[in-house]
Amino acid sequence: MTMPFDKGTFLLVDYTIKVKDEDRVIETTDAEIAKKANIYDENEVYEPRLVILGEGWLLKSLEDELMKMNEGEEKEIELPPEKAFGKRSPDNIKVYPARELIRRRVRPIVGTRVEIDGRIGIIRSVGSGRVVIDFNHPLAGKTLLCKIKAVKKIEDEMEKIKALIHRRAPKVDINKFDVSRENDVVVIKLPPEIRDAEGGRIFKYSLFRDITKYISGVRVVRFIEEYEVERKEEKAEEKVPKKPAKAKEEEKQEQA
Amino acid sequence: MTMPFDKGTFLLVDYTIKVKDEDRVIETTDAEIAKKANIYDENEVYEPRLVILGEGWLLKSLEDELMKMNEGEEKEIELPPEKAFGKRSPDNIKVYPARELIRRRVRPIVGTRVEIDGRIGIIRSVGSGRVVIDFNHPLAGKTLLCKIKAVKKIEDEMEKIKALIHRRAPKVDINKFDVSRENDVVVIKLPPEIRDAEGGRIFKYSLFRDITKYISGVRVVRFIEEYEVERKEEKAEEKVPKKPAKAKEEEKQEQA
CATH class of the missing domain: 3.30.70.2210 (Alpha-Beta Plaits)
Structure with a gap:
């Protein structure tokens, strides 16, 4: 039995992250799972990924869990929004006059992803000259299901x-x-x-x-x-x- | 007194090449001469240039002269066309229907440099649907005056x-x-x-x-x-x- 890991530990990690309610895989280190979920990318290499604990290469809450795990241990972790990509906030939903968007060369079509002043949002509704854009992270408000394995510590x-x-x-x-x-x-x-x-x-x-x-x-x-x-x-x-x-x-x- | 140079000799060479009849400098290793001749290029470095004799980095006739020279010697050499860029040849002057050039996206304007089938030519005349293109080298037919110095042999x-x-x-x-x-x-x-x-x-x-x-x-x-x-x-x-x-x-x- 090894001791839990410190910050700075070089750890090879396998993980699969799903959106809980949708049972949708958003990221995985497993080629088979990626293929089944239709997110397989030929430019990716599917294998345990190097994580240096504390560097923020993974979500902080996952890193925190990893620090408590042992080499070879696997865990399923449910992350509520506040431990994942945050809650949805009404402050991140903005209303723009359609005319202003057109001036900024943004076409007001529902569902389009747009970038305004460096923030990325999605157009939620268009009507009577008003356009509603949602700047919340696409995964904000989602609960994630993470299967994570501390495959190997590199010493x-x-x-x-x-x-x-x-x-x-x-x-x-x-x-x-x-x-x-x-x-x-x-x-x-x-x-x-x-x-x-x-x-x-x-x-x-x-x-x-x-x-x-x-x-x-x-x-x-x-x-x-x-x-x-x-x-x-x-x-x-x-x-x-x-x-x-x-x-x-x-x-x-x-x-x- | 050193011996004349062999093929393969590493030689630092200074030179200035002029078109004789026009007293026009076409290439030089001397910054002052380049400036006076209005061909000074800031991206160039003006200094004696490395020539490996026999490699064809200079005109063959200049290399042949260099092989007979001694270290430090300077010479003025007059090169008739046949020892420089060849005589002008009527075979290198071609007539094209204007319509064919337009099909090839070449605009038939007198004086324009054009590339056709990989050869570079200049449009000499345009008239009654016929375009005359001269594919002779721009320096063909010219006698060159070369001042050349075998500055230093590298041993x-x-x-x-x-x-x-x-x-x-x-x-x-x-x-x-x-x-x-x-x-x-x-x-x-x-x-x-x-x-x-x-x-x-x-x-x-x-x-x-x-x-x-x-x-x-x-x-x-x-x-x-x-x-x-x-x-x-x-x-x-x-x-x-x-x-x-x-x-x-x-x-x-x-x-x-």
Whole structure:
């Protein structure tokens, strides 16, 4: 029997969250449940998700429950609105003159989601020049049913770093990253999948932020990207590094 | 007195190329000359340019002359059309029905540069439904006057690698790159200017190609990019690494 978790614990968590009254799944880490609920997204990776307790990556009330759980434990938790997305508030329902909305290029059609002054709302009714917009969170007033499992606590520092990397690149096999630490420097050799990806720069910067924030004593994150000439013994076609689209043009450099 | 240069020589070259009859400068490595000729480009760096002899980075006839020159020598060379951009050829002048051009979305206006089937031409005349397009190179038929100087031969291997880097990033101080070689691996630590630049991926791939092509025995180019937490003693504002535009959004990651 392990002790309940502290803030800052690296925890892999499985969960499924439903709207109680509608029996509607709104989020899940389980591919089968997502498919049955028709919310399966091919761009998602369905697997236990890294949560650092206290960071607010999950609803606070779920994090609070997780802190009291043990590794491997599963729980069903009912969250009333005030522990989920809040109660519905009449203050969040506003009436606008239709003319003003049109001036703001918002078409007054019932059921449309609109953004006004940075807030997202839904048009509830339109009549006699008055438009009612509901700015309550779509899940406000809903009671949620959450099935949550504290799958695994990550204790090893290198595993923590890898979990942070995996969170930023869930589609790439984590074993393709070569990770080491030397004093206050974490060294990450990136696989070609990341090296050649469009968003590589953002990936690296975000990961630098994550690692220096959550792994104590790290001051520098050093990324290594390597390009290698294919050896003649190997089949050339298979080993040619993926060429960025623009590189070809670059090569046709002409002068005078 | 040094010996004339071989193919493959890394040579820093200064040059100014004029159209003889028009006394018009078309390209130069000299900022003052570019300014006087009204072709100064702020995105250019005016300095001796790296040429690897035999690679066709300059007109072949200029490269041939350079091979016979000595380090530090300067020459004025007159290149007749056949040694420059070729003679004008009547075969490169084509007549099109105006209607066909319009179908291809080319507007038949005299003097317009157009691209047809991948060839660039200029519309010479328009009349009675017939449009004459000249596909000769704009410098075909011109005699060029070239002032060219073999400024410096680069012999040291590390200097050669740095010259290749500088050629791909002429605006960044080459001393900000930390370069070393270990057997068949060249290691390049990139300064923040390159690390944070949009075209970094193309830069790295192109440089990998250059270095493995022109520096013998190199099989791997390893790039190192480092992010560092600013030390508290330093002024935080000055040391914050430049954040890629999209990174901010990334951080606001929310779950359930």
